[in-house]
Amino acid sequence: MPESKKNIPMEEVAGNGLLHRRVFLSQGAALISAGSFNLLTARPASAQTTVDIPPWMKVPGAGMSGYGSRAAHEDYIQRNPVSALGTTGSGGSRTPLQSLEGMITPSALHFERHHSGIPDINPDDHRLLIHGMVDRPLIFTMDALSRYPMVSRIHFIECSGNSRVGFNIEPALGSCGDLHGLVSCSEWTGVSLAILLEEAGIDPRAQWVLAEGADAAVMSRSVPVEKIMDDALLALYQNGERLRPDNGYPIRLLLPGYEGNISVKWLRRIKVTAEPTMTRDETSKYTDLRQDGKSLIFTFPMEVKSVITSPSPGLSMSGSGLYEISGLAWSGSGKIIAVEVSADGGRSWARAALSEPVLSKAMTRFRMAWRWNGGDAVIKSRAIDESGAIQPSRDQLLEEKGTKFNYHYNGIQSWRVASDGEVVNVYG
Amino acid sequence: MPESKKNIPMEEVAGNGLLHRRVFLSQGAALISAGSFNLLTARPASAQTTVDIPPWMKVPGAGMSGYGSRAAHEDYIQRNPVSALGTTGSGGSRTPLQSLEGMITPSALHFERHHSGIPDINPDDHRLLIHGMVDRPLIFTMDALSRYPMVSRIHFIECSGNSRVGFNIEPALGSCGDLHGLVSCSEWTGVSLAILLEEAGIDPRAQWVLAEGADAAVMSRSVPVEKIMDDALLALYQNGERLRPDNGYPIRLLLPGYEGNISVKWLRRIKVTAEPTMTRDETSKYTDLRQDGKSLIFTFPMEVKSVITSPSPGLSMSGSGLYEISGLAWSGSGKIIAVEVSADGGRSWARAALSEPVLSKAMTRFRMAWRWNGGDAVIKSRAIDESGAIQPSRDQLLEEKGTKFNYHYNGIQSWRVASDGEVVNVYG
Numbered sequence: 001m002p003e004s005k006k007n008i009p010m011e012e013v014a015g016n017g018l019l020h021r022r023v024f025l026s027q028g029a030a031l032i033s034a035g036s037f038n039l040l041t042a043r044p045a046s047a048q049t050t051v052d053i054p055p056w057m058k059v060p061g062a063g064m065s066g067y068g069s070r071a072a073h074e075d076y077i078q079r080n081p082v083s084a085l086g087t088t089g090s091g092g093s094r095t096p097l098q099s100l101e102g103m104i105t106p107s108a109l110h111f112e113r114h115h116s117g118i119p120d121i122n123p124d125d126h127r128l129l130i131h132g133m134v135d136r137p138l139i140f141t142m143d144a145l146s147r148y149p150m151v152s153r154i155h156f157i158e159c160s161g162n163s164r165v166g167f168n169i170e171p172a173l174g175s176c177g178d179l180h181g182l183v184s185c186s187e188w189t190g191v192s193l194a195i196l197l198e199e200a201g202i203d204p205r206a207q208w209v210l211a212e213g214a215d216a217a218v219m220s221r222s223v224p225v226e227k228i229m230d231d232a233l234l235a236l237y238q239n240g241e242r243l244r245p246d247n248g249y250p251i252r253l254l255l256p257g258y259e260g261n262i263s264v265k266w267l268r269r270i271k272v273t274a275e276p277t278m279t280r281d282e283t284s285k286y287t288d289l290r291q292d293g294k295s296l297i298f299t300f301p302m303e304v305k306s307v308i309t310s311p312s313p314g315l316s317m318s319g320s321g322l323y324e325i326s327g328l329a330w331s332g333s334g335k336i337i338a339v340e341v342s343a344d345g346g347r348s349w350a351r352a353a354l355s356e357p358v359l360s361k362a363m364t365r366f367r368m369a370w371r372w373n374g375g376d377a378v379i380k381s382r383a384i385d386e387s388g389a390i391q392p393s394r395d396q397l398l399e400e401k402g403t404k405f406n407y408h409y410n411g412i413q414s415w416r417v418a419s420d421g422e423v424v425n426v427y428g
Numbered sequence: 429m430p431e432s433k434k435n436i437p438m439e440e441v442a443g444n445g446l447l448h449r450r451v452f453l454s455q456g457a458a459l460i461s462a463g464s465f466n467l468l469t470a471r472p473a474s475a476q477t478t479v480d481i482p483p484w485m486k487v488p489g490a491g492m493s494g495y496g497s498r499a500a501h502e503d504y505i506q507r508n509p510v511s512a513l514g515t516t517g518s519g520g521s522r523t524p525l526q527s528l529e530g531m532i533t534p535s536a537l538h539f540e541r542h543h544s545g546i547p548d549i550n551p552d553d554h555r556l557l558i559h560g561m562v563d564r565p566l567i568f569t570m571d572a573l574s575r576y577p578m579v580s581r582i583h584f585i586e587c588s589g590n591s592r593v594g595f596n597i598e599p600a601l602g603s604c605g606d607l608h609g610l611v612s613c614s615e616w617t618g619v620s621l622a623i624l625l626e627e628a629g630i631d632p633r634a635q636w637v638l639a640e641g642a643d644a645a646v647m648s649r650s651v652p653v654e655k656i657m658d659d660a661l662l663a664l665y666q667n668g669e670r671l672r673p674d675n676g677y678p679i680r681l682l683l684p685g686y687e688g689n690i691s692v693k694w695l696r697r698i699k700v701t702a703e704p705t706m707t708r709d710e711t712s713k714y715t716d717l718r719q720d721g722k723s724l725i726f727t728f729p730m731e732v733k734s735v736i737t738s739p740s741p742g743l744s745m746s747g748s749g750l751y752e753i754s755g756l757a758w759s760g761s762g763k764i765i766a767v768e769v770s771a772d773g774g775r776s777w778a779r780a781a782l783s784e785p786v787l788s789k790a791m792t793r794f795r796m797a798w799r800w801n802g803g804d805a806v807i808k809s810r811a812i813d814e815s816g817a818i819q820p821s822r823d824q825l826l827e828e829k830g831t832k833f834n835y836h837y838n839g840i841q842s843w844r845v846a847s848d849g850e851v852v853n854v855y856g
Contacts, residue, residue, distance in 0.1 A: 045557065045565035054553060060644050061545025063516030066506030068536040068674045073551055077669065078494030088491030101617040101665040102580040104532060108496040109669065117489025123501055125482060129473065137473035149752050152530040152783045152793050189529040216488050237529040239667065241537065242502050246492070249499045324577050355580045357785040365580050 014350035016343040016377055018325075019369035079109055080178065089117020090217075092159070094181025097309045097328065103154070103355065103363040105184035107239050112246050113159050113182065115217035115281070119266055123250040126214070128234075132272035135201030142236075142250055148191040151233065153256070154362045156330045158183035158302045160259035160286060160407040166394060167409060171425040176312035179425065180413070183330065185363035188254050189237035193270070194229045202272055210277045211253050214268040221262045221286075222276035223255060227300070231256050234267065257332030257361040258300040259407070261286055291402030302332035304391050305410040306339050306366070306383035317421035320374030325352070329364045331385035338384045339366040345378035345414070345428075346393075352381070360386075372417065378426060380414045394427055442778035444771040444805055446753075447797035507537055508606065517545020518645075520587070522609025525737045525756065531582070531783065531791040533612035535667050540674050541587050541610065543645035543709070547694055551678040554642070556662075560700035563629030570664075570678055576619040579661065581684070582790045584758045586611035586730045588687035588714060588835040594822060595837060599853040604740035607853065608841070611758065613791035614675075616682050617665035621698070622657045630700055638705045639681050642696040649690045649714075650704035651683060655728070659684050662695065685760030685789040686728040687835070689714055719830030729760035732819050733838040734767050734794070734811035745849035748802030753780070757792045759813035766812045767794040773806035773842070773856070774821075780809070788814075800845070806854060808842045822855055 011020040079093035092113040095105055123142045131137035162182035165172035172179060197209075202225065209228055212220040223232070233254040235243060243249040248265030255263050261281065276282070276298065288296040306329035311317055325343075329336045335358055340349040352366035366381065382391040392400070394411035401408070416426040439448040507521035520541040523533055551570045559565035590610035593600035600607060625637075630653065637656055640648040651660070661682040663671060671677040676693030683691050689709065704710070704726065716724040734757035739745055753771075757764045763786055768777040780794035794809065810819040820828070822839035829836070844854040 045559060045567045054549070054642060056547035056549050057642055057644055057646065060515065061517050061542065061547040062673070063511065063545060064507070064509035064519065064521040064540045064542065064674070066509065066521070067503075068507075068538070068540075068672050070535075070669065071549075071551075071673050071677045074670050075495075079492070079496075081492035081494065083491065087488065089489050091492065093492040093494070100668045101578065102615045102668050104615045104668045106667055106669045107498075107534070110496070112492045112496075114489065114492065117491060119484035119489040121482070121484050121499075123499075131473060139473045143746075147749075147751060149795065149797055150529065150754065151795075154785075187530045187532045214482060214485055216485055218485065239534055240528045240530050240532045241498065241505065241534045244496050245490070245499050246496045318571070321575075323575060326578065357582075357787060359785060367577060367579075369577055 014342065014344070015348040017371035017373055018341060018343050018350045019371060077109070079112065081112070087117070089114050092182060094177050095184045096175065096177035097181050097307070098176040098312045098315055100309070101326070101365070103185050103328070103365050104239065105186060107186065107241070107244050107247065110184040110186065110244070110247055111159065111182045113260065114215065115219045116215050118245045119215045120245070121214060121249060121266060126250055126268070128251060128268060128270070130196060130200045130270045130272070132209070133203035133206040133274065134197070134272050136199070138196070138200050140196070145191055145234065145236065145251070148195060150189050150191055150236070152187060152189040153233070154185065154187045154359050155254065155256040156183055156185040156361065156363050157260040157263055158330070160261060160302070163409040164406055166411050167403065167405060171427050173425065175314045176307060176309050180307045182260070185330070186238045187240065188233060188235040190233040190235040190254065193232040193234055193253070196234070197228060197272070205274055206272045208273045208276050210269070210271040210273055210279070211262070211264040211267060212269040212271070213264045214266040219264060219281055220277070220279045221264060221282055222273070222279065222298070223262060225272070227255060227258070257302060259286065259302055262300065286407065288401070288407050289404040291404060299408060303408060303410045304331040304333065304383050304385040304389045305329065306381045306391055307413045308341070308379060308381050308415060311379070311417060311423045312415055313423050313425060315423065317372060317417060317423070319421070320372050323370045323372055325368040325370050325379060327366050327381050329366055329381070329383035330362065331383065331389065332361060333389060334360045334386040336364040336383055337386050339364070339381055341366070341368045341379065341381050343370055343377050343379050346380060349382070375419055377417045378414050379417060380412050382412050442770065442772070443776035445799035445801060446769060446771050446778045447799060505537070507540065509540070515545070517542050520610060522605050523612045524603065524605040525609050525735070526604040526740045526743055528737070529754070529793070531613050531756070531793050532667065533614060535614065535669070535672050535675065538612040538614065538672070538675055539587065539610045541688065542643065543647045544643050546673045547643045548673070549642060549678060549694060554678055554696070556679060556696060556698070558624060558628045558698045558700070560637070561631035561634040561702065562625070562700050564627070566624070566628050568624070573619055573662065573664065573679070576623060578617050578619055578664070580615060580617040581661070582613065582615045582787050583682065583684040584611055584613040584789065584791050585688040585691055586758070588689060588730070591837040592834055594839050595831065595833060599855050601741070601853065603742045604735060604737050608735045610688070613758070614666045615668065616661060616663040618661040618663040618682065621660040621662055621681070624662070625656060625700070633702055634700045636701045636704050638697070638699040638701055638707070639690070639692040639695060640697040640699070641692045642694040647692060647709055648705070648707045649692060649710055650701070650707065650726070651690060653700070655683060655686070685730060687714065687730055690728065714835065716829070716835050717832040719832060727836060731836060731838040732759035732761065732811050732813040732817045733757065734809045734819060735841045736769070736807055736809050736843060739807070739845060739851050740843055741851050741853060743851065745800060745845060745851070747849070748800050751798045751800055753796040753798050753807060755794050755809050757794055757809070757811035758790065759811065759817065760789060761817060762788045762814040764792040764811055765814050767792070767809055769794070769796045769807070769809050771798055771805050771807050774808060777810070803847055805845045806842050807845060808840050810840050
């Protein structure tokens with residue numbers, strides 16, 4: 001066995017108990033002082049200790065199944081559907097970020113944002129039409145699409161309205177998922193839309209495409225051709241299996257890093273155009289009202305952002321001692337290169353460990369060890385992406401964007417940990 | 429828009445229609461001759477073409493939900509439980525590899541192999557005991573474990589009995605999943621077991637640990653301490669959410685790259701020992717009978733392997749023309765560095781495109797473009813890992829391991845594509 005390396009002291013790297021990230025960077029050697037954790041967590045046992053035989057070891061267990069399900073004990077972990085008055089399918093449901101780990105979001109908990117519910121599409125009857133400024137308009141069946149070369153990539157999707165409660169004058173109550181759960185991350189597999197457009201032959205004067213969904217709202221958005229040719233996917237699979245209906249079955253347009261709404265679900269039509277179509281969904285909604293009363297339109301990329309998922313409201317702390325601070329960071333502009341964490345309200349910061357693989361336009365899990373002294377503390381995280389962009393404080397964001405903005409909130413999230421272990425949303 | 433690069437001919441890179449992998453390596457430029465695919469797949473439309481409004485666009489869709497489910501049209505995709513006579517939970521169920529894409533296996537379709545069914549564990553009452561040759565025996569509740577630093581990693585698990593039908597004298601019938609589906613790949617998050625053992629303080633004379641499950645079979649295996657200190661995880665989360673009961677809820681030992689059986693599910697006890705415990709599960713089973721009648725024991729790492737998932741039996745081809753050959757490769761010794769594909773029965777080979785990220789001890793998706801001429805063809809794949817190991821042919825494997833072996837089959841899989849489009853398992 002490896003040489004023992006006990007009693008290496010845990011190094012404090014920023015104020016109020018943040019510890020060096022080496023705790024997470026290797027496990028081949030002993031990285032913490034012996035007894036550091038167990039004094040507060042595990043129960044010492046004697047060498048003769050045995051554990052009672054629990055009832056589930058005394059009878060044969062349940063049988064296998066064709067398609068598994070989660071433990072009943074975990075059923076309380078749910079998205080939280082909130083619909084417009086008088087509808088069941090116009091609204092959103094948020095990913096319970098505080099209950100998840102790693103970077104992949106289970107498809108069953110991927111956030112939803114629908115404009116007229118989830119259409120019940122028969123894939124055998126579904127068609128994708130590519131037309132407009134092309135040499136050869138084409139219609140694809142699902143079988144035809146499945147013949148094309150595919151690519152697989154891990155990407156987040158974030159609704160541009162995510163975290164909009166950050167614009168509120170007072171800090172909103174709710175869990176991390178309630179406040180920030182309109183973002184999720186999956187492995188997507190599908191056909192590069194660039195290949196299909198090349199097949200159709202794009203008129204060189206074309207600058208935009210219209211993407212239209214097959215829901216009753218006919219949700220549609222305009223996308224620059226440049227983005228399509230860069231990295232647009234027609235996603236057919238999510239996390240290994242076919243898309244779920246609430247994620248656009250059988251085809252979702254996936255525009256990595258762009259605001260989620262433009263990754264049109266239930267895609268039925270791509271029309272190549274010279275100008276943006278100015279659809280209802282990009283004029284009445286999804287524009288950014290500035291302080292001067294004018295609106296920005298077509299603000300596509302989601303900016304660099306992070307949030308601590310644990311501890312967070314609803315996950316109360318049980319006494320002083322060692323904890324892991326865990327969270328998610330992402331950017332529509334590429335890879336996350338660093339996440340800094342503060343446990344003293346932003347006076348001092350230290351770099352968190354990033355979980356590999358760190359991928360472009362994907363969630364990145366960050367982790368930090370924290371020795372909580374049991375007193376009041378404000379914890380926060382800020383992410384930096386490969387473009388050099390740094391997640392702004394709420395004050396910086398409001399100063400830059402104004403108070404009428406209703407989308408693209410990416411301000412730093414502060415959680416106050418009270419001495420009784422309760423965690424709440426605070427500003428500053 | 430980008431400059432058009434039409435009419436670049438598709439370059440043939442090996443016999444019988446294998447095409448250069450550049451088709452998959454970029455999508456910023458046009459990579460295929462205009463019309464190459466659509467002549468065989470998409471239906472030309474006129475510029476005035478419209479698509480009928482389908483019934484699902486005429487009514488509001490379904491509402492949102494707390495925990496989503498897949499489309500009813502996809503319900504036929506199932507694991508295939510096969511139990512020992514008189515039991516429902518002693519046996520295995522295989523991942524339908526032929527119906528999946530990307531590298532992540534949906535947790536609901538992760539393979540199962542149980543020895544006495546799935547225990548119904550109450551996590552509040554579950555305990556993990558670490559004892560034996562340690563300074564400080566410890567008992568952990570789930571709450572205590574959740575305080576420790578975690579790590580997230582994407583790894584495959586493969587049962588050592590996977591693909592054992594390859595030892596049969598005649599090629600077995602069945603789908604790719606029926607033959608090779610005792611392998612799956614997930615993002616796992618949990619606590620490094622090395623940290624807990626360091627907390628307990630390992631006796632320097634200890635060389636092994638016993639890992640014991642809380643199922644009625646008390647499935648238990650011996651693991652070298654060296655492996656534990658290298659990369660063993662106590663997995664608590666799978667693909668973002670808590671482990672499923674059929675994957676060891678609430679704790680699974682995860683030993684990346686090792687035969688699946690030793691990644692003990694429903695983990696309840698780690699006993700540190702000087703010698704292997706020689707449990708029933710490592711003496712009566714999971715040993716490798718050699719030609720001379722002696723058995724190998726403790727043959728832990730799964731060797732380099734690959735399989736073409738599409739086309740494969742049950743996924744029939746519909747006429748000559750362009751297809752994607754897609755498959756999975758993995759190795760218990762590290763990263764996959766190359767996968768070669770042949771469409772002429774092994775006379776010539778070409779390198780497939782590997783889907784990023786390529787991760788150590790994880791599934792790697794490979795892809796190859798193929799212009800099928802409509803005639804009889806035998807397609808196969810062989811993987812090479814970073815240790816330099818090359819997946820052997822079935823003949824090489826039998827010559828090396830003998831015909832009495834019953835585990836660790838990693839021979840090259842050949843599929844015969846008949847001129848009517850049917851695909852079957854063949855040898856050679």
